[in-house]
Amino acid sequence: MEWIDTHTHLFAEAFSTDLDQTILRAKKENIQHCILPNIDENSIDMLMNVCRKYSMCSPMLGLHPCEVRSHYKEQLHQIENNLSSCKPVGIGEIGIDLYWDKQFKEEQIEAFKIQCTWANELHLPVSIHCRESLDLVLDIVERFSFSLHGVFHCFTGNQEQLERVMALGMYLGIGGVISFKNNQALRDVIQGADRSRIVLETDAPYLAPHPNRGKRNEPSYIPLIGRCMAEIWGIGIDEVAKQSSQNAKDIFALH
Numbered sequence: 686m687e688w689i690d691t692h693t694h695l696f697a698e699a700f701s702t703d704l705d706q707t708i709l710r711a712k713k714e715n716i717q718h719c720i721l722p723n724i725d726e727n728s729i730d731m732l733m734n735v736c737r738k739y740s741m742c743s744p745m746l747g748l749h750p751c752e753v754r755s756h757y758k759e760q761l762h763q764i765e766n767n768l769s770s771c772k773p774v775g776i777g778e779i780g781i782d783l784y785w786d787k788q789f790k791e792e793q794i795e796a797f798k799i800q801c802t803w804a805n806e807l808h809l810p811v812s813i814h815c816r817e818s819l820d821l822v823l824d825i826v827e828r829f830s831f832s833l834h835g836v837f838h839c840f841t842g843n844q845e846q847l848e849r850v851m852a853l854g855m856y857l858g859i860g861g862v863i864s865f866k867n868n869q870a871l872r873d874v875i876q877g878a879d880r881s882r883i884v885l886e887t888d889a890p891y892l893a894p895h896p897n898r899g900k901r902n903e904p905s906y907i908p909l910i911g912r913c914m915a916e917i918w919g920i921g922i923d924e925v926a927k928q929s930s931q932n933a934k935d936i937f938a939l940h
């Protein structure tokens with residue numbers, strides 16, 4: 686049984702003192718690969734240091750919507766300058782977040798669109814963060830003249846939104862939120878989802894799955910999410926591992 690964590694911030698401060706042990710625990714749980722989405726122009730060095738040190742880690746590059754500021758064009762310029770040397774497996778994490786702060790909403794939208802054009806030009810998938818903005822993001826993506834590929838990270842949408850993601854040919858990133866006790870509605874939506882379009886992710890250090898909710902999250906918790914998916918779909922956990930890992934390899938072109 687092997688797993689892939691498709692969205693994990695192992696370069697975050699939260700792992701600065703015990704990353705070696707965190708990686709070991711992940712390997713013990715058969716996590717074969719971790720994909721690390723960038724945050725902003727200042728986190729690229731930390732991100733790349735981790736990816737150079739641990740061969741199981743691959744980078745994504747992008748500007749997180751919560752870090753978009755008025756000078757976002759300069760921020761994007763700095764990140765874009767690193768694309769050829771960092772060889773990211775995707776563009777992320779990008780998107781729109783209207784939960785924390787709406788001050789830079791227009792800038793967030795512009796930055797998102799620009800980064801989607803990078804993905805299109807480089808033939809890379811995206812990892813989309815869409816908190817309180819899923820319909821808006823879907824409206825934008827549906828109007829692109831090109832077809833965007835990638836993952837709606839931390840998908841928490843309803844049936845209609847799920848169908849719009851499927852119609853775009855994109856994937857759902859499923860993390861710890863699916864395991865929260867008060868989230869039956871999401872489990873009901875995901876139960877009917879196409880199994881070939883689901884990838885698993887921790888979003889570590891955030892959103893640890895049940896029964897570790899509230900603790901620091903880490904890639905070794907991926908099987909807890911897998912177990913939850915196995916219950917939802919009524920299949921074996923090994924089947925969830927196989928399908929979700931294959932999906933991750935397909936979308937991120939991992940070997």
Ligand SMILES: [Zn+2]
Binds near residue numbers: 694778888
């Ligand atoms: Zn994230």
